[in-house]
Amino acid sequence: MEHISLNSGVEMPKLGLGxxxxxxxxVTETVPAALEVGYRLIDTASRYYDR
Numbered sequence: 013m014e015h016i017s018l019n020s021g022v023e024m025p026k027l028g029l030g031x032x033x034x035x036x037x038x039v040t041e042t043v044p045a046a047l048e049v050g051y052r053l054i055d056t057a058s059r060y061y062d063r
Contacts, residue, residue: 013050028053 015023029046031039031054043054 025051025053027051028055030055030057032057032059 014026016026018024029042029051031043034042046054
């Protein structure tokens with residue numbers, strides 16, 4: 013997985029997982045699997061609003 017170096021020196025993955033519109037069962041299965049393969053960016057927002 014590719015990473016970006018932040019100004020603080022921390023490495024942040026370029027790819028994240030969004031769980032919007034997943035069922036609870038899908039989230040329960042998918043998030044641990046994603047963490048196991050290296051994902052560290054998990055977007056758990058339930059909705060986005062336009063202003």
